[in-house]
Amino acid sequence: MDLASPKVMGILNVTPDSFYAFSRTEGEREIEERVKRIVEEGADIIDVGGCSTRPGYVSPSPDDEWQRVDLACSIIKKSWPEMPLSLDTFRAEIASRAIDRWGVDIINDVSGGADPGMWPLVARKRVAYVLTHNRLDGSKDYEDVTANVITELSWKLNELHRLGVNDVILDPGFGFAKTTEQNFRLLSELQEVARMGYPLLAGISRKSMIYKTLGKNPEETLAGTIALDAIALEKGAKILRVHDVAEARDTVILFQKMKEEG
Numbered sequence: 001m002d003l004a005s006p007k008v009m010g011i012l013n014v015t016p017d018s019f020y021a022f023s024r025t026e027g028e029r030e031i032e033e034r035v036k037r038i039v040e041e042g043a044d045i046i047d048v049g050g051c052s053t054r055p056g057y058v059s060p061s062p063d064d065e066w067q068r069v070d071l072a073c074s075i076i077k078k079s080w081p082e083m084p085l086s087l088d089t090f091r092a093e094i095a096s097r098a099i100d101r102w103g104v105d106i107i108n109d110v111s112g113g114a115d116p117g118m119w120p121l122v123a124r125k126r127v128a129y130v131l132t133h134n135r136l137d138g139s140k141d142y143e144d145v146t147a148n149v150i151t152e153l154s155w156k157l158n159e160l161h162r163l164g165v166n167d168v169i170l171d172p173g174f175g176f177a178k179t180t181e182q183n184f185r186l187l188s189e190l191q192e193v194a195r196m197g198y199p200l201l202a203g204i205s206r207k208s209m210i211y212k213t214l215g216k217n218p219e220e221t222l223a224g225t226i227a228l229d230a231i232a233l234e235k236g237a238k239i240l241r242v243h244d245v246a247e248a249r250d251t252v253i254l255f256q257k258m259k260e261e262g
Contacts, residue, residue, distance in 0.1 A: 001044070001084065003199050005256055006233055008248045009086060009241040010043035011205065012076075014068040015052045015060075032075050039080055041245035047108055048072045049088030065094055073102040086130070092117035099125045106169070108201075110134060110176065113156060123163040130201055131156055133173035145182040146189040149173070150196060157198075169239065171201040175208060183209040187231060194236030202232035203241040205248075226251055 001007065012034060038046055050068035051060055060068075069087065076083055087104045089095055090111035095118065098104045108130040113119055122129045133149045142148045149172055160168060172193050174183050186193075187204070194200050204210070210224040211217055226247055229240050233255045242248040 003238040006237065006252045007044035007239050008042065008245055008252060009045040009047050009201070009239050010038035010041070010245045011241060011243050012038065012046050012048045012072055013052070014048065014050050014072045028071065028075065031072050032079070035072075035076055035080065038245050039083065042249040043083075043245045045084045045086050045106070045239070046076060047086040047088050047106075047241060048076070049108075050094070051089065051091075062091060062093055065089065065091065066097060069094060069098055070101070073098060073104070077102055090114055090118070092121045096121055096125070099127060106130060108132075108171075110171075110173075111136060112173075113159075119160055119163050119165060123160075123165045126167075128167040128169060129160070129165055130169045130171050131160065132171040132176065135177035138177050140177055140179050140182065142178075142182060145178065145185050146192050149186060150193060153193075153196070157196075168198055169201050170196065170198045171203060174202070174204050180209050180212055183207075184213075187228065187235070190232060190235035190237065199238040200232075200236055201239040201241055202229065202237040204228045204232060205240075205242040205244070222247060230255060 014031060035046065048069055050065040073085065076085060085102065085104045086106035086108050087095060087098050088108045090109050092115045095107045104127065106128040107122055109118055110132045112132050112134045114136055131153060133153055153170060157168065170193065172186055172190065174186065178186065205225050206218045206221045210221045210228065214221065214224055222244055225244065229248060229251050240248045
């Protein structure tokens with residue numbers, strides 16, 4: 001995939017407990033309707049998730065996660081076989097099955113490699129990997145949040161390269177083990193992460209850094225999401241992971257027009 005121009009990754013949550021209730025899809029008909037909308041609104045990638053990662057989530061069993069993911073991927077591949085697929089999972093077992101059965105292109109691992117089998121699997125299967133900054137102990141003790149994120153991602157990048165993983169996308173991990181203030185500081189300095197030389201994924205859509213700041217609920221944060229996505233693009237993001245594809249697509253088009261004219 002050519003990332004010279006930014007891409008839009010549409011979120012397909014096949015979970016009953018995502019933090020943004022309107023994004024939850026269960027059952028074949030609901031999934032098909034959601035995918036159809038994502039495609040028609042102009043997504044470049046669909047990110048399928050069968051396990052919520054909201055604060056306080058309860059992880060489903062591997063069998064439950066697989067059933068959700070398998071159904072969603074089957075629907076996508078049946079009607080939209082050329083659509084690039086990303087899988088949002090921290091389990092190597094689920095990733096392996098989805099790659100083998102459905103040809104998943106990207107593994108989006110919000111844990112940053114907590115499953116010891118994940119990185120060797122990605123190396124073997126030669127798929128792209130989203131490396132997310134996340135502290136699984138929840139620690140928010142940073143001397144300098146941006147510098148610490150860069151350092152901690154660098155340690156993991158070295159190991160990924162040692163294993164032979166070359167197609168890496170960096171996600172600075174907005175909302176993962178960071179306060180609202182730290183999230184905004186990281187966004188304001190996102191160009192420093194971009195200087196690491198890897199494509200950046202910005203996953204800000206409707207997150208708590210927006211709704212807590214505005215005193216709203218996730219359903220009321222579309223405008224805030226658009227505003228911060230535009231800033232992320234200006235700071236170097238190459239992929240926007242979003243619930244609202246049409247609005248993100250418009251944001252990318254206008255950003256590209258501004259860059260061309262500037």
